[in-house]
Structure formats: structure tokens, C-alpha cells
Amino acid sequence: MAVGEPRRVGYLYALPALLVYVAFLLFPLLHSGWLSLFAWDGLSLGTWAGLSNYASLFSEEGAAAAFGHVGVLILFFSVLPVCIGLVLATALHRVRIRGLPFFRTVLFLPQVIAMVVVAVAWQRIFAPDGALNFVLGTEGKAWLGDSATALLSVGIVGTWVQTGLAMVLFLGGIGKVSADLFDAARLDGAGPAGEFRAVILPALRGEIGVALTLTVIAALRTFDLVYMMTPLGGPGGSTTVPAYEIYQRAFHTGQVGSAAAIGVVITVLAFLVTYVITRVAGRERA
Amino acid sequence: MKLPVIAAVPVIAAVVLAACAPGSDNKPAQQPAGEVRTDVAAMGDVTLTIWDQETRPAQEAQIKELNARFQAKYPNIRINRVGRSFDDLRSTIKLGLTANDAPDIAQVNNGKQDMGAFVKAGLLRPMDSYASAYQWTQRFPESVRKLASYPDSGDVLGEGKLYGVPQTGELVGIWYNKAKLTELGLQPPKTWDEFDAALARAKAAGQVPIQIGNLEKSSGPYLFALAMHRFGNPADETRLATGRADANWLTEPNRQAARQVADWVDKGYLTTGFAGLKSDDATEKFGAGEGVFHVNGTWSLATLKEAMKDNAGFLLPPGGTVTGGTGLPWAISAKSRNPDAAAAYIDFITTQDAMKTVASSGNLPVLDAGQQPGAGPERDVLDKWQEASTSTKMVPYLDYATPNAYEVIGGAVEQLMAKQLDVEAFLGRLQADLESRRGGR
Numbered sequence: 001m002a003v004g005e006p007r008r009v010g011y012l013y014a015l016p017a018l019l020v021y022v023a024f025l026l027f028p029l030l031h032s033g034w035l036s037l038f039a040w041d042g043l044s045l046g047t048w049a050g051l052s053n054y055a056s057l058f059s060e061e062g063a064a065a066a067f068g069h070v071g072v073l074i075l076f077f078s079v080l081p082v083c084i085g086l087v088l089a090t091a092l093h094r095v096r097i098r099g100l101p102f103f104r105t106v107l108f109l110p111q112v113i114a115m116v117v118v119a120v121a122w123q124r125i126f127a128p129d130g131a132l133n134f135v136l137g138t139e140g141k142a143w144l145g146d147s148a149t150a151l152l153s154v155g156i157v158g159t160w161v162q163t164g165l166a167m168v169l170f171l172g173g174i175g176k177v178s179a180d181l182f183d184a185a186r187l188d189g190a191g192p193a194g195e196f197r198a199v200i201l202p203a204l205r206g207e208i209g210v211a212l213t214l215t216v217i218a219a220l221r222t223f224d225l226v227y228m229m230t231p232l233g234g235p236g237g238s239t240t241v242p243a244y245e246i247y248q249r250a251f252h253t254g255q256v257g258s259a260a261a262i263g264v265v266i267t268v269l270a271f272l273v274t275y276v277i278t279r280v281a282g283r284e285r286a
Numbered sequence: 287m288k289l290p291v292i293a294a295v296p297v298i299a300a301v302v303l304a305a306c307a308p309g310s311d312n313k314p315a316q317q318p319a320g321e322v323r324t325d326v327a328a329m330g331d332v333t334l335t336i337w338d339q340e341t342r343p344a345q346e347a348q349i350k351e352l353n354a355r356f357q358a359k360y361p362n363i364r365i366n367r368v369g370r371s372f373d374d375l376r377s378t379i380k381l382g383l384t385a386n387d388a389p390d391i392a393q394v395n396n397g398k399q400d401m402g403a404f405v406k407a408g409l410l411r412p413m414d415s416y417a418s419a420y421q422w423t424q425r426f427p428e429s430v431r432k433l434a435s436y437p438d439s440g441d442v443l444g445e446g447k448l449y450g451v452p453q454t455g456e457l458v459g460i461w462y463n464k465a466k467l468t469e470l471g472l473q474p475p476k477t478w479d480e481f482d483a484a485l486a487r488a489k490a491a492g493q494v495p496i497q498i499g500n501l502e503k504s505s506g507p508y509l510f511a512l513a514m515h516r517f518g519n520p521a522d523e524t525r526l527a528t529g530r531a532d533a534n535w536l537t538e539p540n541r542q543a544a545r546q547v548a549d550w551v552d553k554g555y556l557t558t559g560f561a562g563l564k565s566d567d568a569t570e571k572f573g574a575g576e577g578v579f580h581v582n583g584t585w586s587l588a589t590l591k592e593a594m595k596d597n598a599g600f601l602l603p604p605g606g607t608v609t610g611g612t613g614l615p616w617a618i619s620a621k622s623r624n625p626d627a628a629a630a631y632i633d634f635i636t637t638q639d640a641m642k643t644v645a646s647s648g649n650l651p652v653l654d655a656g657q658q659p660g661a662g663p664e665r666d667v668l669d670k671w672q673e674a675s676t677s678t679k680m681v682p683y684l685d686y687a688t689p690n691a692y693e694v695i696g697g698a699v700e701q702l703m704a705k706q707l708d709v710e711a712f713l714g715r716l717q718a719d720l721e722s723r724r725g726g727r
Contacts, residue, residue, distance in 0.1 A: 035308055042380055043407035046308040127567070128559025145501055145561025147706065231502040232693060235561060236701050251377050253690055254403060256308070 029267065036261035041254035053261035063262065066240045069151055070220060073241065076155030077162050077219035082211050084159070085166025086204070090196055092167075093174045104171065108164040115161075119228030122157045126229075144229055147236035154229055154239055161225075162218065166211040173207035174200060209281030216273050220266055223247065242266050309384075322419045323626040326360045332627045333364045337382060337392040339375040339614060344588060344648035348453075351643050352635045359634075363627055372614075376400065383409040383619055390622035391631060393614035394450060396433050396682075398443060398529070399689040401617070405449060406440030411618040412447035416629040422451055425636065429680055430455075430652060434615040443528040443686050450615025451636055453644055455652040455671045457610040457680075458508045460601040461572065461580040461590060466493060470578070478516050478604045485555050488578040495555040497577025499568030500703065503696035507684055508581050508609065509550070510699045513543035515607040520679045523607070526720075529687035535717040544702060544709040551703050561704060573598075584650050584667045591663050600666035602674060610671075610680040612652055687720060694719040 036053055040046030057063040088107065092100060110118060125131045126143040133139050143153045177199060185195045223243035226234070233240040233248075242262050250259035323329065340349040346369070353365050368389065370378065379392055383404060394401045394410070404410050417423050423431070430452065437446030462474060467484070470491055475481040488495040500506045514523055517539040525533040526540075550556060557563060557577070565582075572580040573593030580586075590598040602608045616635070618628045634640065641651040645658035645668070656672035674680045685692035698715045701707040707715065 038308055040308050041403065041407075042309070043384060043403055043409065044309055048307065123564070126562065127564075128557075128562050133559075140558030142501075142559040142562025145559065145563070145700075145704075147704065232696055235704060236706055237697060248693070251380075252399060252693075254399065 032260045038257045040256045042256045053257045066242045066245045074219045077158040078215035080159045081162035081166045084163045088167045089170035110161040115224040147238040150234045151239050162215045169207045173204045177203045212277050322415050326630045332624045335366045335389040337368045337389045339372045341369050341371050348644045348647035388619045388621040390628045394617045397686045402440040405436040410449045411620045420633045450617035452612035452615045454613030456584050458583045462599045464597050466578045494577040497572040497580045498560050499563030499565045501564045503700045505565045506699035507695050511609045513546035515603045517542040520607050523681040527682040535713045596662035598663040607679045608674050
């Protein structure tokens with residue numbers, strides 16, 4: 001048997017990982033898909049519902065609102081952090097400031113802290129007698145208790161959390177770019193903007209793809225931040241998200257089938273988004 | 287001979303589908319009456335698995351002591367206690383009761399989404415035979431037993447069979463700051479006019495008249511219920527709170543109550559930014575001397591006693607109608623192999639002696655509260671519970687009405703207070719939730 005030729009024994013090596021994958025990922029996923037076809041309260045016998053759980057997701061107000069809110073959150077969790085991360089990374093790369101590792105660590109810190117802690121800390125900041133109102137001189141404003149500002153407030157925290165991740169990814173990417181390229185760009189008379197467009201942006205294509213994928217998925221499945229900061233879906237239900245609807249339906253209102261259907265839709269959305277992003281920004285073309 | 291095979295496919299598929307439908311509908315057989323055994327020592331070696339939510343310090347203290355005494359009295363029974371916080375217990379009990387190794391005893395929330403749903407699914411054992419064997423019918427007033435009674439359909443709280451008995455009671459009343467009232471030259475209000483006057487005087491003096499935080503949307507409904515007590519009557523309010531078929535939200539007293547809440551908001555009687563303030567933070571502020579009144583439950587006693595000592599007082603709303611209920615009732619799982627031992631345990635932790643332990647550990651006992659020692663705010667709470675629980679003016683929480691009531695009422699009151707719903711739209715929202723559950727489910 002020639003070296004490097006695929007052998008069946010190879011599957012044996014992959015078997016342990018495959019078993020874990022099937023038991024803890026594939027099976028629950030398929031089981032959720034199965035449950036989503038039933039009207040089931042989690043207690044008595046479920047009745048076959050076909051695709052009606054999915055159909056009602058499109059007609060019913062609550063689910064539609066939740067998916068709308070998550071669209072807004074993608075802006076805050078993904079688009080903004082990637083933009084800000086690009087600017088920060090470029091700046092930190094161009095300007096050789098002292099103590100760079102310190103600033104890098106500080107900006108990355110939100111990623112390391114548990115989301116629940118982040119939520120409680122920001123809840124204090126947004127409180128009527130909190131730091132934000134003190135700084136802005138708007139004492140008594142209930143940022144998290146006003147349906148006009150609640151989602152925005154949660155989104156800002158998301159940006160704060162995700163920017164560090166994007167920046168660290170981009171800094172690593174820029175670090176790999178050969179200094180010759182920067183020199184060449186400067187010889188050709190490129191300013192900071194030209195350098196950014198001609199050198200940094202193309203070189204970071206892969207990293208941008210990774211950052212977008214990670215942050216969009218984080219936005220789609222976000223739960224802890226929203227649930228902690230704005231309990232029960234926030235003022236006027238203005239911060240409900242699909243993950244919150246899943247929790248609410250499965251554990252509290254006895255609509256397990258509907259909850260599973262939302263879960264399946266979120267999974268499919270995540271796959272689609274990941275697929276599109278890797279297609280557009282994938283490394284293979286760079 | 288291909289055809290029969292193909293024809294069989296849909297049949298097989300149907301069989302497989304039916305077999306794989308989640309859940310089960312086999313209700314456990316009911317034990318016939320008259321077979322109740324109350325001689326614990328004769329039950330042999332038994333292990334009782336108990337899921338409780340007695341995890342706060344005062345609760346933990348009482349249940350540990352009672353468990354130890356039970357063990358000492360009946361060495362043949364081993365107690366396997368699983369303590370979980372209220373939220374954790376609520377989220378896991380559904381899985382627990384449906385599992386094959388279900389706990390023997392569990393504390394189950396009274397509402398339709400919990401106890402009602404479990405009764406409907408046949409997961410709890412009716413306790414009527416034990417109630418007569420242990421004379422719980424005399425021990426517990428009807429108002430208390432009703433809060434844990436359901437018919438087999440699980441949809442009307444307060445009717446049918448008994449499914450649990452509680453150890454503790456709770457009231458949502460009016461906490462007040464004694465020093466501040468004196469400063470304003472006022473007595474604790476006995477009438478609604480006096481309450482109005484006190485609020486106005488407090489506002490004029492630059493005080494926070496009512497300290498409240500509604501970020502979690504739990505305190506808003508307390509305030510609305512308070513307003514309902516002003517304009518409604520206990521019988522109608524109970525019908526609404528338990529979601530009876532003849533209940534109706536679209537009445538003049540309810541309109542007045544909703545207008546009252548909006549009016550309190552308009553006059554600036556509530557904490558600035560109450561919509562963004564956490565409920566516990568509001569209690570803390572009140573404890574620190576910010577606010578003349580604080581509409582909240584007797585469960586704040588420990589916090590407020592610690593912060594304010596005897597400066598804290600507790601009142602029933604003027605007129606005496608008050609929102610109240612019991613701690614989570616202790617129920618027996620239908621799957622328990624030792625229901626007699628389980629009932630003996632529940633009997634043991636609700637005796638007169640047990641009530642003394644419950645009270646001395648800092649809890650509000652459901653029975654004999656008036657006879658327990660205590661001073662200051664504790665005295666207020668014990669006496670007011672004694673008064674309310676034996677009167678006909680205690681009204682259940684509004685969220686027992688429907689499986690979604692907690693979310694619907696919390697959300698609607700929040701929007702009423704934010705001026706996003708007017709009075710008619712607000713009551714319409716509540717009425718719609720009530721009607722959506724009629725006939726169906």
C-alpha cells in the first residue's frame with residue numbers, strides 16, 4: 001500500500017471525535033428538527049403539526065419582531081466592531097505607541113469576561129442613577145427601560161465586547177504583511193488612506209471574513225446579554241431576540257415545537273451567513 | 287410482489303411517527319381512597335427525594351432543622367434533599383417530574399403554567415385522601431387550600447382536588463418609612479384619601495413618594511393590583527386573577543385602577559427612571575432612606591429590617607383588600623413509590639411545631655402567624671398576614687390567570703406606565719389574553 005493512500009483504518013482514528021460529534025451535536029440537532037414538527041407542551045403527548053410551527057413564525061408578530069431585532073444587533077455586534085477594529089488596528093500598527101500590549105489587552109478584555117458580568121456592569125452604567133446619566137447630565141433617564149433606547153443600549157454593549165476580538169484578529173493579520181509592501185506603497189506616494197486601501201484591506205480579507213463570521217453568529221445566538229440587561233423582552237418587547245423566544249417558549253409557555261422551529265431557523269440562518277461570508281471573503285481567492 | 291411492500295411504507299411510517307411523538311399520555315393510576323397509611327415507623331426503609339427551593343438563609347435554616355427532626359423521629363426514612371433556587375427549580379421541575387426517577391416531593395409554583403399544566407399531564411398526586419387523614423382541611427384555611435387546587439383539566443385554579451400545601455405566606459403591601467412620615471406630620475394612612483394626601487405632601491416636600499423599580503416588570507403589576515384594590519372588590523379581583531370564565535377586564539373599576547396608575551406616573555409620585563431601575567435596587571434605596579412608601583412583598587422584611595431596624599413599617603392597603611398568596615406548595619409526584627411517606631413528611635413540616643421553627647428562622651409562617659414572637663416590622667408582617675389570610679379580602683397574584691399572564695400583565699403595565707398604551711388598549715390586552723385561553727387548551 002503506497003504512502004499517503006487513503007486507507008479505511010483512517011476512519012477508525014476519526015471515530016471517537018465522530019461519536020462525540022454525533023451524540024452531542026448531530027443527534028440533538030436532528031431531534032430538535034423532529035420536535036419542531038409537533039405541537040408539544042413538553043408534558044403530555046405531542047401531536048403532529050407538520051410545518052405549521054414554521055408557517056406561524058412568519059405570520060406571528062412576536063417571532064417576526066425577534067428576528068427584526070437580531071438584524072439590528074448584527075449591525076452592532078458585527079458591522080460596527082469590524083469597522084472600528086479596522087481603524088484601531090491600522091492606527092495601532094502605524095503609530096508605534098509605547099505599551100501596545102497593554103492597550104491590546106485592555107481592548108480584548110471584554111471578550112474574556114463572562115457575559116453575565118458584562119451585563120450586570122453595564123446595567124449599573126445605564127441605570128437612572130448610573131454613570132452614563134452622570135456624564136451626560138441626563139439624571140434619571142431610564143436607558144434600558146425606554147423602548148426607544150433599550151435595543152440601542154444593548155447593541156452598544158455588543159459593539160464594546162466584539163471590537164476587541166476584531167482588532168486582535170486584524171493586528172495579527174497586519175503583522176504578517178511584508179514590510180516591503182508598505183515601503184512600495186509609500187514609494188508610490190500612497191498616504192494613510194491609500195495604504196489602507198491598497199495594502200491593508202486586501203491583506204486582511206481572510207481575517208475580515210473570520211471576524212464577520214464569528215460576530216454574526218454571536219449576534220444571531222445572543223441571549224445572556226439581552227436577558228440579563230432587559231428582562232422579559234425589554235420595555236414593550238423591544239429587545240426580544242430569537243434565543244429569548246426559544247427559552248420563553250420551551251421553558252415557560254409550553255410551546256416546545258415552536259421553540260424548536262425557531263432554533264432550526266436560527267441554525268439555518270447561521271449556516272447561510274457563514275457560507276456567504278466564506279464565499280465572498282474566503283482565503284482561497286486571496 | 288413489489289406492490290405490497292411499497293404500500294406498506296406509509297403504514298410503517300405512520301407507526302414510526304406515532305411511536306416517536308414526544309411526551310406520553312399515560313396518566314398514572316390513582317390510588318383508591320381509604321388506603322392511606324399514616325404509621326411512618328411501619329413503612330420500612332424508604333428514601334424520599336425532595337426538590338425544594340428553600341435556599342435563602344432563613345429558608346435553609348428552617349428546612350434543615352425540620353429535616354433533622356424528621357430523621358430523628360423516623361430513622362427508617364432517609365431524606366435526599368435537592369435544594370435549588372426558585373428560578374432553577376422552576377426551569378428544571380418539568381423535566382424532573384416527567385423523568386422515570388422523578389422526585390417524591392417537589393415544591394411546585396401555584397400558577398397554571400406550572401401546577402395546572404402538571405395536573406393536566408397527570409404528574410402530581412391528588413392529596414385529598416391525605417388531607418382528610420391528617421386533617422389538613424382543618425389545619426389550612428380554605429383560601430390557602432384553594433391556591434393549590436385544580437380540576438383534572440388543570441385550567442381553573444381554586445377548584446377540584448388539592449395538590450399541595452404550603453409552609454409560608456406572603457403579602458404585597460405598603461412598606462413605609464416611619465421617620466419620614468413623622469417628619470411630614472403624617473400618620474400611617476388608613477383611608478385612600480389619607481394615602482393620596484400623604485403622596486402629595488411627600489412630593490411637595492421633595493421626597494420620593496413611592497419608591498419603585500420596574501426594570502424586570504414585576505413591580506408594575508404590584509402597583510396596578512394596589513390600584514385595583516382601591517376601586518374593585520375582592521371577589522371580582524379573584525375571578526380576574528384566577529382567570530375564571532366569567533371574569534372581565536373591561537369594567538369601570540379596572541379603568542379607574544389603570545387611570546390611577548397612569549396618574550401616579552403623571553404626578554411624578556414614582557422614582558425617577560423607575561422603568562430602568564431594578565426592583566431589588568429600589569428596595570435597597572428605600573432601605574437607605576430614599577422614599578416614603580414602597581409597594582412590595584413581605585419577602586423584603588429581612589432586607590428592610592437589616593437596613594432600617596424599627597423605622598420600617600408594613601401596612602395593608604387602605605380598605606384591607608390585599609394581594610397575597612402562599613409560598614410554593616409542597617406536592618407529591620404521581621411517580622413516587624412512597625406517597626404515604628411523602629405525605630407524612632409534608633404533614634410533619636406543616637404542623638404547629640413546624641410553624642414555630644419556620645417563624646423563628648425569620649420566615650412568615652402560613653399558619654398561627656399572630657402567635658409567633660417578633661417586634662417592629664416583623665410584628666407588622668406577622669399580624670397583617672394573620673389578619674389577611676383569615677379574611678375574605680386576600681386576592682391572588684394576577685399572573686395565575688393564564689399560562690402567559692406573567693409576561694402579558696408585566697408587559698402591559700410597563701407600557702401603560704410608559705404611556706405607550708392608553709387605558710382601553712391596556713385592558714384590551716389583558717382581556718385578549720384571558721379570552722385566548724378560553725375553550726382551547
